[in-house]
Amino acid sequence: MGRTLKTAAAVLLVAALSACTGGTPDPAASPGPTAAAPAGAVNSTAAEPAGQASGEAVSLETGTDVGNGRPASSHDGLMVRRRVVIAVHPTPDADLGALRRQLDRAAAERGMPLSDISPDVLDPVVLEHVVPEVIVALPAESTPEQANELAGLAFGTEGSFAGVEHVHVASVLVHDLQFRIGSADPAALAETIASEGILSDALGNYATSLDGGALTVGYTGPLLSDALVEAVRDGMARGAGVDIGEVELAPRSTSGEGVDLSAEPEPAETEGAHASGHGDSGH
Template sequence: MRRVGATGAAALLVLALGGCTGAPPSPPQPSVPPPPTASAAPVSFETGTDVGNGRPDVSHDGLMVRRRAVIAVHPAPGADSGATRARLEQAGAAAGVVLSDIVPAVLDPAILEHISPELILALPPGSTDGDAEKLAGAAFGPAGSYPGVEHVHVDTVLVHDLRFTVAAADPAAVATAVAEEGILSDALGNYATALDGGALTVNYTGPLLSDALVEAVRNGMARAAGKELSDVVLAPRSTTGEGVDLSQEPELEAEPEPEPSPQESAGHAHDAGH
């Protein structure tokens, strides 16, 4: 990850897709869907990801996985994070770049050890590190020139870009049942829903999901719709552009070993003397 900017602490802004994901809508109170026929083994959820300290077991790649250029901003102590975000959004608007929210877990674990993001934004598909650097420069100027920012990082991350669809006589009722159960918010974090053509569609762009989490999402939707798991269709959100073959991707960078505290160092030195 390259460090490109100047002054701030603890907010992260990630630039990627124009189509922002969000919490499911609150559709009108519908009829109760039919009894579920799908079931799933319990899955342990972490919001938006099950990456933990490494890349999850993922077989859904190709056009379902995309690259995103990201900007991570460390605001200055006491800085107004809203103002920092506004500057990036203004710079994006001036450049014709639509920013959207994305969760910080898209970053590698080693990077998350270094920063604790509060603000997440994202650039459209196809954007590069260079585009992110230019946008950060337009928003904050040369390093050290904007008092609200301590420094800025840019990097490229991998995200899942997925669409789950299940046919339903009353898609609004299914959306309500899914929201009340909470399985999608637990598994995906942020997502967007659409109620079109006799089907419920869930769109997700965020951290890579393991196969187990993907199946848990399909099971949750099938259960709410009274369908079988196989009735929930998984596809890429877009069939154009360049996907990613995860088998060709390098391993994640290992987290740095924590440095011993002065007390620990002194203790080792004392032990060595005996």
């Protein structure tokens, strides 16, 4: 069956395009670039960012400062990126591990590494329809057409792959951040911070690096409010026994194109929207 591609309403953390494929879409032809390597240069942000409410309590559960709208954030430009994601709507008896392995195999054939990402990056209209347990982010600068092609390679046409009801493809906004703090023993500091749990509570998925006499934390995921970013910096500083100003914040990569959040449309209300997010009651 041919591809059905529909544009969703403006989104919670999401850029303009959101699509649902009834099954998986017909392939598109063009290959795309891979993700840029993490940047080594770091810019300090010791000053309090705009929009932070001083003394305000911050929930550290991942995504809870977002609600149904975009969080107040002054960290944009190269710290905010557009990423294309594939979210699988499985059948009730699906083997989720097998579905993810299918995506990974198809991506490997194209030299396109996939990364885990939180479902919270999706349009709330899609999330009303399904909260996917299988969702992946394509490399930076990948296109929705490439995602459609990848989904088609992994799962074939509608109804041809057991366990897949249909697939959602979306272009979303994510924070792409790097936190860095100097330390004489970065490994011990990472263990101390991990035991406190603030990074897993606030960020969910993140990566750590212990190079160059510093602990570096990389995060790519749902947009964070300024208050939550400061809570992460404060937790890292507390673990190291230093002032919060010692925790530097920078874009995870200095190449490519960033996003000006002030120029982005406000997220649309989901009240009254069709539950599937694509207007096709056949799904």
